[in-house]
Amino acid sequence: MIDYRSDNTGRAAPEILEALLRANDGTALGYGGDDWTGELQRRFGELFETAVRVFPVATGTAANALSLAALSPPWGLVYCSNLAHINVSEVNAAGFFGGGIKLVPVAGSHGRIHADAFAATLAAIMPGQSHRGQPAAINLTQPSDLGAVYRLDEVRAIADLAKSKGLKIHMDGARFGNAVARLGCTPAELTWRSGIDILSFGATKNGGALCDAIVVFTPELADSLAIQLRRAGQVWSKMRFASAQLLAYIADGLWLRLAEASNATAARIAAEISGIDTVTLLAPVDANLLFLEMPAATLDGLERDGFQFYRRSRTVGRFVCRFDTTEVEADALIAALRRHATAVRRAAE
Amino acid sequence: MIDYRSDNTGRAAPEILEALLRANDGTALGYGGDDWTGELQRRFGELFETAVRVFPVATGTAANALSLAALSPPWGLVYCSNLAHINVSEVNAAGFFGGGIKLVPVAGSHGRIHADAFAATLAAIMPGQSHRGQPAAINLTQPSDLGAVYRLDEVRAIADLAKSKGLKIHMDGARFGNAVARLGCTPAELTWRSGIDILSFGATKNGGALCDAIVVFTPELADSLAIQLRRAGQVWSKMRFASAQLLAYIADGLWLRLAEASNATAARIAAEISGIDTVTLLAPVDANLLFLEMPAATLDGLERDGFQFYRRSRTVGRFVCRFDTTEVEADALIAALRRHATAVRRAAE
Amino acid sequence: MIDYRSDNTGRAAPEILEALLRANDGTALGYGGDDWTGELQRRFGELFETAVRVFPVATGTAANALSLAALSPPWGLVYCSNLAHINVSEVNAAGFFGGGIKLVPVAGSHGRIHADAFAATLAAIMPGQSHRGQPAAINLTQPSDLGAVYRLDEVRAIADLAKSKGLKIHMDGARFGNAVARLGCTPAELTWRSGIDILSFGATKNGGALCDAIVVFTPELADSLAIQLRRAGQVWSKMRFASAQLLAYIADGLWLRLAEASNATAARIAAEISGIDTVTLLAPVDANLLFLEMPAATLDGLERDGFQFYRRSRTVGRFVCRFDTTEVEADALIAALRRHATAVRRAAE
């Protein structure tokens, strides 16, 4: 069995668990009053080149929903891609935590919003319409749920539009490391310097274990969020074990090395299969996700071979590379795709 | 510095973190589809001598609030002790997750509800009062927030009253191990055999690290709760790292040994200071908590000595024993209390 | 000024206000314990040919949102037309009252859902997807927000699909009278005999004054809804003044006469302007709404003439006929449309 199901089926990076173990020393004040969590604030401040507030949370769903609840009143509209994780895969957690927030899809491609479509959406809003939800925020999934990455200028164009209407901007960075690694920019450039107010900073999909984080760039949003997190059951009493994971994750560029690894594996597979005429990439392979369309017989064949992946339809499969997907595993997938494609072509002849 | 602040300032039991590390092997289906979480269901079934559904969650607040939301409609009343953790220390998370659930304090002592007071409360409910909240559930904190433990017959008396009115029963077992260790009963006796529908099963305060659990004894409540947990951001994608902790926690009776240790330390301190006439226990020391009243000068002295504890008022301090509170630390507290008490007595003479 | 803005800009039918006045006699138990509200249950039972529970409420938004909250758990998905009032015009009240319910648009035409599109939507649901919202209910706006009416067989086809998947069915009958008048069916046929669980029974837009109603056909939903209405601030203490309005509304077929009047006016306008080649009907005129596309200059001309209507875009206007729109007012609109159309044609020549 070779696992391409998800980046959350994988292991944690050993450095992260070792840091968790090292944190098991002495006593420490609960609920984030410990030294590790204090250090976390400083290190993230350095990483993002500005003072930030960092809140470790258990899951990406918590990070996203609580971020949006901090950025929108209960009657707010939050714009997002139709394919955004918050819209498709989180049981409407944003609506729940936000007291009735409504998500409004905006057109685009490959899970990204197009600035033009967003501009058109904003232009259609008429003032004084108290019977409509009130425009409040926009969510960018970076990379998108199809593995496409917004360029810096694309993020800025959308953020500028949002700011011009007083909207707040949330980035769902469940795979933030993959985006930064791909773009070669700084974390600051991709976030607050581009107008992001709050970032869901993912670690779990990129070698983390039990926590992601919310990073707040707009200071006045942080104090209320801290209370909301407490009542949301997202503040560990032994927070040091979460903060230590995140400290290790960003120490010495580990997070970027992990993301580069999974990005590279995906890119290699994409390159190698580009010549197979029956296999089509449905989205740019900017990060570690491949959405492949191919004959059902080819997908059936891969399943028989023992490859694990999510089949989105009879002819579409999602293949996810992890930081620890090996070259051998990548070679195996490439070879199997070629083999089945050849068999399909022969059968068609 | 000797730390008596809380059982969440302490370390995790090494066995638990080692199990977490061992779980970092191979790939595993996300969101609880892994083998560890499957095994968790079986082991908790054995522990509780009945089929249960176990849901690892990040915090006790999440466990309590989501349990109550599963036991009460949004317009429900949940009875609890005035001092209950859900009433005092969770930012009304139950009201939030429950869509407006209201907590109603019932009289008792030492953080426990008295069956007589609960019977009187129930007797005062008049039928057909749609302008009142609707009685829905009762919460028992076991041990209480003052460290007192309900006896089995006390739990059953309250549960019988509740059941007779159609109410559901939740046990907040943030320190469940301490209660079981104290009573010498089985986990089954203290829960479903006594009428409990859902248990918040605490681990963090007793040597755990990053997760507690919800244990559901009433099967029809579990499927909805599973969905609610997902949207509450309480379902880790790499759930194996949580389940592995809980498996280690209950393996070979570890959880009871840890609880017996902290209980024993607290009991020893209580016994040794019983002869000091200026120091008074404010509640029975059934578990690992000591609430001590003493002259302000004595508490001031302890602080100067480097003891850490929560001062509830000028003359009341809370001292919490952890599984790894040492004999030396206990001796130090006993000796310091004697020393300061003597000084206070002399000053008064 | 001739007002075609909305059916809520109009007067109340005198019979309804006179009934309200007659109810001002003697004392009466509050919160629906009065004789008028008792009588209301019986009369609606006769009207719908089955036992029902009727709850007067202040507004259609309250009727819709509270009905949906009764039909769906907080994590439920409610299917509706993209143009449905609940989706477009109620500030996501359903999401608020429902604790995070999510509305999911289904394709169709003229504000109606197509059974085929709904079948496709249901077919795409995969079991066991706890990360998605859970399909719970479907909302039919009858007539639609564009004034199109579902035929009985269309309602039944959709309801059958819904029932086959365990979904509940809500009908938003803000203009229910117009639909019944149009179809010539019985209220029973259009509701519970076609599978409807709860009906938002509109009166305000059809000659009512200050109340609409929720009609519950599925008895087990009613008791909880009664409590929810109370906490939603929708239960008048002097309920008799609301019930008396609704009693008058349905007495002696008043409600159908009022709806027939506005339907007939709209139909007459539609017929008379069908020959004007620059004016296009955007939806069937099944009820009392006309959506007309025409040159901007024509709409500008109507505005200069003193006609009031909502302009949905430069070239689209919504014209609503009320029960008391006069023949003179209809003639005036027809004549003005002809006059401006002729002018536009000449200008183009």
Added chain:
Amino acid sequence: MIDYRSDNTGRAAPEILEALLRANDGTALGYGGDDWTGELQRRFGELFETAVRVFPVATGTAANALSLAALSPPWGLVYCSNLAHINVSEVNAAGFFGGGIKLVPVAGSHGRIHADAFAATLAAIMPGQSHRGQPAAINLTQPSDLGAVYRLDEVRAIADLAKSKGLKIHMDGARFGNAVARLGCTPAELTWRSGIDILSFGATKNGGALCDAIVVFTPELADSLAIQLRRAGQVWSKMRFASAQLLAYIADGLWLRLAEASNATAARIAAEISGIDTVTLLAPVDANLLFLEMPAATLDGLERDGFQFYRRSRTVGRFVCRFDTTEVEADALIAALRRHATAVRRAAE
């Protein structure tokens, strides 16, 4: 039968219904865009001697819950009397509309909060306690649910305490007219000049029919509240019929005359029965409510005589005077109380 059950069992003042009828003339923009609602803003501005925003709502529960939701974040604590209507009789609507707001009772007497007790409550709040609800607002029921009226200096003392801690102040004026009539002060003095931010302005219990109102004195709270009201289903499309009622209610001092009438009747009964030694007033009769303790046999006798009232226990009855309670009805109650008391005394001899 003579009805002392409640002030909501009574009739509406004819002037109010006549005004409602007169509003049935011509067309008018919906949702408060009509002339009556515009006039309402001006007239209330005059009445309160300052610019206000007035929102008609269907019920007092809606007024209270939505006011509190406007004054408190979801994690807020709202202080109130243990006997406050919001705490006892509104199915925790404040918790629901407020997204989990928690009500915290403060000690006092006769349904009023004592400033000293409130000061002690505030003094016990420790800063930085993110695990507690956050103090947000205080609710004063004026008159209280036992019919006692806060004096102006009492309101101000409590409001000053609240303001000093940054809390907002809500007055539940379900019987506001009775309080103003009793105190002989201006509406301004009792509200914003004493520090009130939002007033629930009751009309229904004092001769109104189908609406109360929210009066906002703190302007920055009004815009959000307007949207929240819309999604709460509290904004009538034919608002003119609500606004017309409220305009009539305050025109020419009608509301004060109605309140003076019910106050005077209650005061006369209280005075006349003060000599009956077996009948005890449980609270000051400052408004139109009498809470009377007497032998069960006396209450039984009153019931047999055909008096209607709420029996709070075997020996306590609540008697409510309405604006249209007649002198004959008052005489009858006084005489019956004397007669039964004499019989009880003789039986005891």
